[in-house]
Amino acid sequence: MIRMATIASGSSGNCTYIGTEDTHILIDAGISMKRTAEGLHALDLDFSDLDAIFVTHEHSDHIQGIPMIEKHHGLPLYATGGTLARVKAGDAKGVIRQELIHVVRDREEVTVGDLTVRPFAISHDAAEPVGYRVTQTAGNRQFCAAVATDMGCFDERIEQSLSGLDVLLLESNHDVRMLQAGPYPYPLKQRILGERGHLSNDAAGDLLSRVLHDGVKGVLLGHLSEMNNLPELAYETVRVEIELSDTPWHGNDFPIDVAPRAMLSRVLTIG
Ligand SMILES: [Zn+2]
Numbered sequence: 001m002i003r004m005a006t007i008a009s010g011s012s013g014n015c016t017y018i019g020t021e022d023t024h025i026l027i028d029a030g031i032s033m034k035r036t037a038e039g040l041h042a043l044d045l046d047f048s049d050l051d052a053i054f055v056t057h058e059h060s061d062h063i064q065g066i067p068m069i070e071k072h073h074g075l076p077l078y079a080t081g082g083t084l085a086r087v088k089a090g091d092a093k094g095v096i097r098q099e100l101i102h103v104v105r106d107r108e109e110v111t112v113g114d115l116t117v118r119p120f121a122i123s124h125d126a127a128e129p130v131g132y133r134v135t136q137t138a139g140n141r142q143f144c145a146a147v148a149t150d151m152g153c154f155d156e157r158i159e160q161s162l163s164g165l166d167v168l169l170l171e172s173n174h175d176v177r178m179l180q181a182g183p184y185p186y187p188l189k190q191r192i193l194g195e196r197g198h199l200s201n202d203a204a205g206d207l208l209s210r211v212l213h214d215g216v217k218g219v220l221l222g223h224l225s226e227m228n229n230l231p232e233l234a235y236e237t238v239r240v241e242i243e244l245s246d247t248p249w250h251g252n253d254f255p256i257d258v259a260p261r262a263m264l265s266r267v268l269t270i271g
């Protein structure tokens, strides 16, 4: 059994919970310790249940809760070397204990409790960003979830990392037209639209169409821009993209939810 839910999702803070009966991890801790605790409570958990925090990259909307959480709860922290160097550089008070730090590498699995976690490199303007694929093997069954946000673009390697999933948190950051017509300064627009920026609704629909299969139990669209997107627009664009794709799937074949910015999402449970 795997459960996945976002506790927060968007440019003001990201935190995703993935766990089984025995093992509980967070992917990113980009909101306050208090709000993280509230999200965990809504899942009938607290910090003492957590086994690790995995970090995707060092942008503050993914790490700003870490110093306080590490100070009070001392959880094992997993990230790439490039991300860890930036996280430690920002840890002015030195609260992150060296013995809790674990370096992960692209496509090298690590085991935490009954979860196997496989990072995969993504294209984003950070030091060494990754997404994570998380698998529980229970007897001859496998349950599989993944977090793929903060990606300017995707390629076959990422499609491969997202193949055969049961549940997926996928970035659907912006509507291209809203972004282009919106108030952001030109360089910021270029950054978001660039190959190391964020995935548009159309691109999310395209990627999703490529990785859908019979066994998909649920999709969360996340990291929506507050200024350049709307939940219904992200949902509809992704659905239409699936309809238009040359796959056998229709937009209504799979439960697709939009992850709310500042509260617990629907809890996707498999197994
Ligand atoms: Zn982000």
Ligand SMILES: [Zn+2]
Pocket: 057, 059, 124, 126, 150
């Ligand atoms: Zn980022």
